[in-house]
Amino acid sequence: MNEHVHTHEKLTKNQSLVMGTLEKAGGPLSAYTILDELRTEGLRAPLQVYRALEKLVEFGLAHRLESLNAFVACRHTGCGGHKTIAFMICEKCGHVREISDSALAGQLQSLAEQDQFAMKTSTVELRGICVEC
Amino acid sequence: MNEHVHTHEKLTKNQSLVMGTLEKAGGPLSAYTILDELRTEGLRAPLQVYRALEKLVEFGLAHRLESLNAFVACRHTGCGGHKTIAFMICEKCGHVREISDSALAGQLQSLAEQDQFAMKTSTVELRGICVEC
DNA sequence: ACAGCGATGTTATGTTATAACAGTATTGTT
DNA sequence: AACAATACTGTTATAACATAACATCGCTGT
Numbered sequence: 032m033n034e035h036v037h038t039h040e041k042l043t044k045n046q047s048l049v050m051g052t053l054e055k056a057g058g059p060l061s062a063y064t065i066l067d068e069l070r071t072e073g074l075r076a077p078l079q080v081y082r083a084l085e086k087l088v089e090f091g092l093a094h095r096l097e098s099l100n101a102f103v104a105c106r107h108t109g110c111g112g113h114k115t116i117a118f119m120i121c122e123k124c125g126h127v128r129e130i131s132d133s134a135l136a137g138q139l140q141s142l143a144e145q146d147q148f149a150m151k152t153s154t155v156e157l158r159g160i161c162v163e164c
Numbered sequence: 165m166n167e168h169v170h171t172h173e174k175l176t177k178n179q180s181l182v183m184g185t186l187e188k189a190g191g192p193l194s195a196y197t198i199l200d201e202l203r204t205e206g207l208r209a210p211l212q213v214y215r216a217l218e219k220l221v222e223f224g225l226a227h228r229l230e231s232l233n234a235f236v237a238c239r240h241t242g243c244g245g246h247k248t249i250a251f252m253i254c255e256k257c258g259h260v261r262e263i264s265d266s267a268l269a270g271q272l273q274s275l276a277e278q279d280q281f282a283m284k285t286s287t288v289e290l291r292g293i294c295v296e297c
Numbered sequence: 298a299c300a301g302c303g304a305t306g307t308t309a310t311g312t313t314a315t316a317a318c319a320g321t322a323t324t325g326t327t
Numbered sequence: 328a329a330c331a332a333t334a335c336t337g338t339t340a341t342a343a344c345a346t347a348a349c350a351t352c353g354c355t356g357t
Binding site: 097098117119121122128130132134135138139142143146147148149150151152153154155156157158159160161162 | 230231250252254255261263265267268271272275276279280281282283284285286287288289290291292293294295
Binding site: 061062063077078081100 | 312314315
């Protein structure tokens, strides 16, 4: 399960700091938790974190979990060819599993097309209990 | 497209008030917007609304839209036999379409089973532009 | 009568997110 | 080098969303 190493060459200072914090955590963090982690690095205001997160999400390096109001590092970055489609969130241990499933992606797209709905983004979050719990 | 009439026989006063407000709106409302609507009815505190919403969601009479931090009346109540699976949210006009699709439901369930994940609830929200916009 | 339980009302507080404005850094162009 | 354009940064203040804690009320069943 050795994960990838991300270098973030093009990231700015704050973006790097936030990305590093997310990766170190290995799970979802709230913006304010990230901020607290980074006070030692000189960050002081929520906006500094939110602005970095906005970019990271835009770049596909991080994802926002709507049902948690939290953010996670993308597991897939750098491998290309997959869009993140869904998350399985364990309500007991907090573990988040990121899923790329092209069948699901297609299904969502065709649902949208049925209604002539121009889908821009999709949020799929499954809540429950994971294997280990 | 004549929709159903809901009578809410078993609802408490606050639950009725909140449900009525959601139905009258015909679209998503934030808890605080609901509160403002109901100040004339004597409601004063957010908790009064949140507590009612919690029950309504539990009863399946309303849904929470995670990506909007808002709530909508369920379109389907009283017909039985369908679980709400997804929402299509227009980012331009704010219109929300509620979708029951058993194929999608099955797909989510089987994704969960693949990982031996005991799914309790699912959130599926598609963002984009609707036909009319 | 009274215990149990769920709903209510209220105050206070916690948590998440953005507005508005000023300044700094980088890049590309002439 | 001078400049404009663009993006990022820092800061203060505030908005928007949500819950904790506690006291009380009003049913229902025994």
